[in-house]
Amino acid sequence: MSTTLAPPVRIGKAAVGALGMLATATGALESVVTPTLPLLQRELSMSPARGALLSITMLITGALVTPVAGNLGDRYGGKWVMLRLMAVVSAGGLVSALAPNLPVLLLGQVLEGAMVGAMPLSFILVRKHLPTGESQVAIGVVSGLFVGGGMLGTLMAGPIAEGLSRHWMFAIPTIAVVVATLFVHRLMPNDPPARSDARMDWPGLVLLSVVLLTLMFGLSMAPSAGNRPLALGALVALLALLVTGWILVERRSPSPMVDLHLLAKPAMWSSYVITFALCVGTSVSMYLVPQLFAVPADGYGFGASSTDIGRYLLPGAVAAAISGPLGGVAARRFGASAVVAAGIGVMAATLVALAFLHTEVWHLIVGKALIALASGVCITAMVVKTATSVDHGNTGIATSLVLVTRVIGFAVGAQVSGAILTAGTHPGMADPPESAFVTGFVIAGAVTALSLLAVRTMSKGVER
Numbered sequence: 390m391s392t393t394l395a396p397p398v399r400i401g402k403a404a405v406g407a408l409g410m411l412a413t414a415t416g417a418l419e420s421v422v423t424p425t426l427p428l429l430q431r432e433l434s435m436s437p438a439r440g441a442l443l444s445i446t447m448l449i450t451g452a453l454v455t456p457v458a459g460n461l462g463d464r465y466g467g468k469w470v471m472l473r474l475m476a477v478v479s480a481g482g483l484v485s486a487l488a489p490n491l492p493v494l495l496l497g498q499v500l501e502g503a504m505v506g507a508m509p510l511s512f513i514l515v516r517k518h519l520p521t522g523e524s525q526v527a528i529g530v531v532s533g534l535f536v537g538g539g540m541l542g543t544l545m546a547g548p549i550a551e552g553l554s555r556h557w558m559f560a561i562p563t564i565a566v567v568v569a570t571l572f573v574h575r576l577m578p579n580d581p582p583a584r585s586d587a588r589m590d591w592p593g594l595v596l597l598s599v600v601l602l603t604l605m606f607g608l609s610m611a612p613s614a615g616n617r618p619l620a621l622g623a624l625v626a627l628l629a630l631l632v633t634g635w636i637l638v639e640r641r642s643p644s645p646m647v648d649l650h651l652l653a654k655p656a657m658w659s660s661y662v663i664t665f666a667l668c669v670g671t672s673v674s675m676y677l678v679p680q681l682f683a684v685p686a687d688g689y690g691f692g693a694s695s696t697d698i699g700r701y702l703l704p705g706a707v708a709a710a711i712s713g714p715l716g717g718v719a720a721r722r723f724g725a726s727a728v729v730a731a732g733i734g735v736m737a738a739t740l741v742a743l744a745f746l747h748t749e750v751w752h753l754i755v756g757k758a759l760i761a762l763a764s765g766v767c768i769t770a771m772v773v774k775t776a777t778s779v780d781h782g783n784t785g786i787a788t789s790l791v792l793v794t795r796v797i798g799f800a801v802g803a804q805v806s807g808a809i810l811t812a813g814t815h816p817g818m819a820d821p822p823e824s825a826f827v828t829g830f831v832i833a834g835a836v837t838a839l840s841l842l843a844v845r846t847m848s849k850g851v852e853r
């Protein structure tokens with residue numbers, strides 16, 4: 390039986406600021422592994438392939454938790470779910486900070502991955518407590534601060550790991566997450582559930598989780614797929630069977646976890662396709678550029694330390710920090726399709742240029758900054774468009790699927806990059822050849838450019 394709910398309380402800048410603080414803290418915690426992969430590989434005796442696996446462990450949890458968090462937030466309230474989710478993230482940060490070896494660090498990363506679910510919950514809250522125009526701005530700011538926090542984590546991870554220890558690079562952002570969560574608890578009013586009378590689609594939830602877990606497991610096998618073709622083929626067949634089963638369950642459910650009619654709209658599926666391609670390209674650059682900086686200077690690299698790598702990525706941190714608000718403003722001024730098309734063009738051209746221009750430090754600095762800016766603007770425009778194109782009861786699940794697509798794209802990019810470098814490293818060689826980096830950048834540029842084919846469908850079926 391449904392009940393009459395009081396209208397939600399309008400929130401002020403302080404509450405939005407608390408959400409932005411939490412987005413910055415979680416983004417920083419998410420990103421500290423990337424710039425310190427060379428250091429972690431040395432300290433924990435990891436190969437490039439194992440380094441790529443470490444970098445996507447958190448993403449695997451994020452892919453599983455995000456749609457669940459978004460769906461639960463739609464049904465039971467964004468604040469209620471967020472506070473419990475952040476308790477899990479804080480525990481994961483503590484485990485990572487105290488981890489003495491790789492297995493324990495992997496456990497911490499698994500728990501930390503729940504942080505990705507905070508984003509759709511933030512979007513639920515701002516849409517419930519703010520009018521449409523202000524909620525679009527708030528969504529853009531929160532999205533941009535998450536990206537900016539990620540680049541802040543990238544910047545500070547190296548100096549903290551080398552100046553203190555690798556343990557502190559997890560502990561400091563974890564403390565920030567705890568403090569930000571307390572501010573959200575204090576400043577954000579409780580939000581009424583949008584679908585309080587709907588039954589939870591547990592079969593659909595479980596099947597979707599199994600589908601995502603199978604997909605991420607398949608991605609983790611990618612670097613060694615050549616040695617186990619039958620196992621990989623069986624996994625692909627299983628994935629197809631699970632997807633088919635999930636679609637059948639969702640079509641028959643009276644209250645599906647994911648509205649398949651919503652996903653079938655060109656404006657929606659094109660957003661997911663573009664997000665995936667953009668995140669693959671971004672992930673490749675995030676993985677390859679620090680590795681290229683770390684290659685010894687007596688070859689084609691620069692012999693940079695983790696601190697140097699963080700310093701070189703500072704312009705990218707600044708670009709990412711401003712990309713969120715810039716993406717929201719540009720989308721309102723010129724339209725999401727135009728903004729995304731321009732961003733894709735800049736990003737694809739930069740990735741291809743890096744394949745041929747990486748002999749000077751400034752080549753990589755400028756290239757990484759352009760990629761961070763273009764990617765951040767595009768992803769923010771995608772999130773804002775998706776969040777405001779559905780009714781309030783679907784905000785969480787619609788935006789969570791964008792973020793899941795983002796997670797999968799980053800995971801694919803990291804695994805492809807790790808596989809390329811591992812395959813290119815000949816026995817007896819400590820570092821991969823330069824051609825492996827060239828191949829990675831070219832592939833990333835091509836995938837990014839192909840997403841332009843889906844841009845024209847973004848506005849189909851969307852009311853203006």
